[in-house]
Structure formats: structure tokens, C-alpha cells
Amino acid sequence: MICGLLGVAHSPRALAKQRVDLTVIHGTLVTMDGKRRVLEDGAVAIQGDTIVALDSSATIDSMYESSKVIDARGALILPGLINAHTHMSMSLFRGLADDLSLDDWLHKYIFPAESRYVTRDFVTWSTRLSLLEMLRGGTTTVADMYYFEEEVAEATKAAGMRGVLGETLIGFPSPDSKTSAAALAYTESFLKHWKGDPLITPAVAPHAIYTCPEDLLKDAAALARSNQAPLLIHVAEAPFEIEQSRHDHGLTTVEYLARIGLLGSNVLGAHCIWLDQADIQTLAHFGVGCSYNPSSNMKTAAGSMPAVELLSAGVAVGIGTDGAASNNNQDMFEEMNLAAKQQKLARMDPKALSALQVVEMATITGARALHLERQIGSLEVGKKADLIVVDTTAPHATPMYNVYSAIVYALKSSDVRTTVVGGKPVMEDRRMLTLDEPAILAKAAQYATSIGASFGPGTK
């Protein structure tokens, strides 16, 4: 009595179908491949963690038999967004202190709060809160540097997020290392522990030139090089950094980093605001990637990154949110929107940075900045299946004449309905599959009560 169904399943044509684990079908496929192909009613076939085919939905449907099908009707299928710089563990400090001078912000709030609250448990839950926010908003890869990075990595892997993660190395006692030597040893062990992990790329993360003595910077560079690991560092974020570097070394930040041998094609510089033309050429020469963090740069009044000049010089500039203590969202749609707008205003040129360029920065160019462009950043056969399904039916996204314009200027993180990392759905139709949202929010509320009582005026 079910012969009709069996008949279909056993027809010669059906038998010829290749089995795959997942197809995402009937969406507008924005590949970000070399030709920047956009395919109406397109589909992706995924086996394990890898994309095995992209084509029209009709073709994919005729060629593949899939264990699971995600319907992307009324939506875009995009490469997952790449957050090139943040500190996930700071999300429990979101909104604790705003609208302050850098000095007051750091010394009256952030440093005391960190010294009092940052423990393994805090880092675990804060990271989970960040992962929840980011996976909900379509981020599938995150570059992160903070303390207790082992806990960060555990939480990141458990959530199914891809991460380039580094323990912050800093020239004074940190919440988890009394000395630089201890922090370096921690990093060495961290690199060994996570080597070869399919989701986590362990990195070396000296904080900045104004917080790390030269020996520490050199040791960090050597450690990264000998382990073929990425190196994450804050570069030229504030004018005082350049002034101090000129005073101490007679060099700009970038010149100094070049002189001590830290720059290389494994380096990602966060911020990179206060650069001169020679610095830009130096970054391009060494193949350094940069992270542009427009919200943070605006909110902290750090300055305007010469993103357009960096891109013109061939530097891979990704986009980052920075941590929730200085943004206060980790929302790549918001950052894309701001990236385009901030560059246009800074240059008084509405053509300064196009929507397409900004989508590139959040995907394939961001992957290049993280030196992961062979694995992620575009939807192509053989790459990791990191993708998001973004609903385009909301009033604020209607009509849609151009996909890149819609992504940068109209769509929002709340339009993301499904997030897939390495072939695994981590959010489907806005339901979180890898994170226990109620538990995370409850734990965040507990921490907030305690932190707010010590530092905040609460809701006044």
C-alpha cells in the first residue's frame, strides 16, 4: 500500500542520487565566490562539514538525496559572517559603564570589575552569552582574545562556533596568570591542546605594544611562528599609543612591530586606526590582516580607520564588533551598516565604500584577514559549510533591488533564521540547538545582580 512511495524511492533515477547529510534549498544564494555569483532559487549540498555542491535548487534536488533539508524560501543563503575581533568574555559587562573618558572607563569600572569578577566560571558564561548573541545574529567564525581562553575555547566548540582564539598576553598580572612567563606557558599548552581541532584555531595574542614589554612581544611572535599559529594584537587604536611609541622608540606602532620582527602573514591587527601611508604599505608588505571595528571606534572615540586606503593597498580588512563593554552589541549586521556609513562620512564621499565591498569584508576578506580563506568566507565546493539563512520578507527589508545593498543597509541580525557551522545547524528557525538559552540568561541575571550592586547604579 505504500508502493507509490517505495516506487519513487527505488526508481533508477532516485537510486542514482548521491546521499548527503544536509541540503539548504530554495534561497537566493549569495556565494561570495571569485565571480561573486548570485543564484536565484539556489541550493547547497553538504556532506560532513564540507560543501559538496552548489547549484539551482532543481539541479541539487535531482542529484542529491539529503538526510536533512532546510528550506530557505523567502531568504538569502549567505556565507556565515566572520567577526574579526572581539572579547566574548566581556558580555556580562555590557552597559556597565558608558559615555566615560577612557581613563574613567578603564580605571573606575573595567579594570576593577575584571579583577573582581573574571574567573573560569564568569568567562564560561559570558562567552556562552556572546555565542548566543552571535550565532543568533549570523556570525559563524569569531576571533577572540581574553583570559581563561581554555574555557572560551571549550564553550566555543560546544556551541558549534568556529573560533580563532588566543589567550591575552599582557605585561602585568592578569586574572589567570601572575607573570608573563606563566601566560606564555599557558599559551604554549593551549596551542598544543587545540592543534588540529576542526573548529578551534588556537592563536597567540599579545595585547598591544603599550601593555607588553618588547621581550614578551618577541616571545609571542616566536611562539606563533614555531607553531604556525595566528597572532592577534591590538594595533594603533589610540593616538596616545603612537605618541608613546614615538617617544619610546622613535617609531610608529607599525614601524616598531616591523622592527622587532612581529609582523607576518599570520598576524591580525585589531583597529589599525592611526596609520600613515608608510604604515599601510608595511602592513600590505607583510600580509598582515586588519580588523575594522566601527561601533567600538565610534563609541570610544578612538578615531576613523583608513579602511579604504588599506583595502586599496591590498590589505585584507575584516570587520569586528569588539567586546560588549565597548560596543555594546556583537552584531555583524550592525557593524556592516556602520562600516559603510562611517567610511563615507569620514571621507565625505558616498562612494567611498560600497555595499559589496562591505559584504566582502564581513565574509571572504575577513577570512583572508584571519588567514582562513581556504576554508571559509565564501560558499564554494570544498569549503567548510558555514552559512546562514537570512529572511528577506520583513517590512524593513522590502523591497530588495540588490542583495548587497539589502544586506548592508536594510537587513538586521533579527532577520537571521538559521545558522549552520561546519555543516551542523546551530540555530534553526531561530531555535538554538547547541546552547541552553534560558540557563545562560538566568546565569547572566545572577552575575548582573552582583556586578550591578558593586559597580552600577542599576536602572536609574
Add this chain to the structure above:
Amino acid sequence: MICGLLGVAHSPRALAKQRVDLTVIHGTLVTMDGKRRVLEDGAVAIQGDTIVALDSSATIDSMYESSKVIDARGALILPGLINAHTHMSMSLFRGLADDLSLDDWLHKYIFPAESRYVTRDFVTWSTRLSLLEMLRGGTTTVADMYYFEEEVAEATKAAGMRGVLGETLIGFPSPDSKTSAAALAYTESFLKHWKGDPLITPAVAPHAIYTCPEDLLKDAAALARSNQAPLLIHVAEAPFEIEQSRHDHGLTTVEYLARIGLLGSNVLGAHCIWLDQADIQTLAHFGVGCSYNPSSNMKTAAGSMPAVELLSAGVAVGIGTDGAASNNNQDMFEEMNLAAKQQKLARMDPKALSALQVVEMATITGARALHLERQIGSLEVGKKADLIVVDTTAPHATPMYNVYSAIVYALKSSDVRTTVVGGKPVMEDRRMLTLDEPAILAKAAQYATSIGASFGPGTK
């Protein structure tokens, strides 16, 4: 058998309760009143279109019997947001043309598209699309200027949005008026038609000094004055406007408007970017309100408004989205976020504009800019019941140490769950009650197909 229930209903205490139409209860009440009071577990009682009481939920519950109760648990209760400048009828052009020079944008896309498509029907549906987006995002009052403003007003009133609306007066043939005289006559009839309407405040709206001859500006000012109507006008948006004004009149835009007698306490100037210190004093002297439109100013690279200086001089500066052709969202949460960040970066000072100041601009100061502060802009007894319920339980809004920081830096338009205008719920738990969302989106899709075929490259 239901005596228990009746017993409660007829108890002496219950009998003493005053009947009201609506209470919104159990939210964190952010009043924006003179003392900027914030009340945990607060409630609002509403009779007709007016707030009759604000107090703790326990007090409101003990004093009022309400026909309808909206539970605001886990949410803020805020005054509805005031969008001080937009062109609702342009939402069907959202994303049609971006990243272009002003000349190309206007002459290759916007002007031809307007001349071909802007009809009564287009304006009606485009306005409905904008209203849908704005009511969903917590805007309860909108200042708008465009063509076929009768249709805009009909759609606005039908949607239950409050509006200050003006037919654009311009010195060349427009989609609905062959001559300036005809447009003035249209405005005169528009003012009469809508006089005294509880939701719609009819206004006079000369486009700008570079598009209106002096006679038209003077006639517009006289018409507004004799009808005690607001006057909406674009002021000092671009450098070319100031250069042209200096060339033609030997005066800045503001000096020229003062000289011809247009400025007064009924005027709202949109943009107000290219001002000198004397201009700022002049605007303050005349009691002119201003609309700061950060997204539009950044995206079109128009410049940075001296918002901080204007506020310091006592000018009421509201916040506006501008039309969807130059933003491309009409999202007051996005604008608040950008307002704070853009001013901080422009002044290289993280303290330049605080979260509280920005919330003021989007509520009570925006009401002052529109000269409606006696009716709206704060939650106070006797004011119109325009309020929104904004969920604070999303990961991106967790934790919340300070309500103003949360509103400006963390919360999003997608967190708005209920919108009430003049005591009437227009969206409840994200369900639209006054607008037929599927019909609007279907009509938008029809228009988009036709417009995209003529002007757009579509999704390429």
C-alpha cells in the same frame, strides 16, 4: 457558583476602582518626565487617548479596573519614539540606488523613478510600508514631507500613527502639482481638512532654499503662520547649499531664512549640518527645532551635524531617519545608536553625547522640536498615551545595568513587542492590528518588480 469571582468584583474595595480603557502593567517605566523618573514594576492607566495615572503596578492595580491589560513583564515601558524627519512615500525606492554621487543618485535614479512612479496609489502603499516598519520598531509620531500628502495623511491616520505631515512645496512641477500656486492651494486645503484631527497635525513644507524661489518660501511662511501650523524645511544639508546661498544672497542658509522672515517657533529644520556659531544662536533665538538624521547624513556623506553645540545653545534637536532612499531603514533604535556614536567620533570625545541625552532627543526633546511637547514625548498624567513595550530579555540586551544605555547601545527595533498610540494598541505582541501586513508586502513586491525592471539591476 461563580460567587467567588462576583464577590471580588462587588467587594467595596473593588467597587471603588475607577474604570479605565487600558492599563500597561509590570514593566520598567521610563517616564522621561521632568525628573526622568524610572520606576521598576511600574504601570500606566489610560482613558481614551490620555494617560490618567502612572505608578507602581500594585497601586495602579488597586485603583483601576481596566477593560484591557497589557502585561509588560520583562520589558521597558517607554514613551513612543518620535521620528522627526522622513519621507514615508519613498520606501518603495529602498535600495534602488546606493553608493552613488549625489548627482547620479538624484538624476539617474530618484528623479526619474519619482517622475515615473509617484502616484496616489504608489504613495498610499509606500506610506503603509513605512508605517508598518515604523510602528513595528516603536515609532509613534512621524514628521513627513512629500507629495500627495493627503494620501499620506489618510494612510497615517488609518494606521493609528501620529503625524506632522506637510505637502512638499518646490519651485518646479512635482508629481501632484504643476505649479507652486497649485501646491500652495493644495497645502491650504490640506491644512483646513486636517485641522483639529487628534492624530494628524497638518504642516507647511517648503523643500529647501535651493529648490524654492523666495516668493514661495515667504508664501509658505505666511500660510503656516496664519494657520498656526508647523513648517518643515530642509536646512543646510550640504555644502553646496551654503555656497549657493552665499553667492546668491551673501548669507548663510540660516541668515537668509531669518532675513526673509521664515524662522519662528513653529519651524522644524531637517539636517542643519552646515551651521556656524551665529547660525546656531539664530536657530536658538527663534525657537526653531532641528532634526538630526545620522544614518542619512553618513550614508550620503552630507556631513556631521553640530548636534552637541545646538543642544548646548538650547535648540531642541530631535532624531529622524530620513526616507528609505537614503538610509535605508526607518528604525529609531538604529538612529539613536548612531546619533551617540557619530557625535562621539566627530568630536573625538566619548562623553560628547550621553545615552540619556540621546533618549531625550528621540522622545521629549523630539517632541519639543516638533512643538508638540505638551501632548507627547514623555509618560505623564494628561499627556497622550503614546507608548511602547520593549522586551529586555534577548541575549544582546543582557545584562541591563542602565536603562538608557540599554536603549541606545543594546536594544533593537526587533525588541519592540507592543506599540500604543493615543491609547490604542496598533501592534500587540508583534501582531499588527491596524495594518494588513501581507497585503502591503504583496503590493510592495508588485511595485518592486516593475521598478526593478526599469531601474535596477535586480539581485546582481
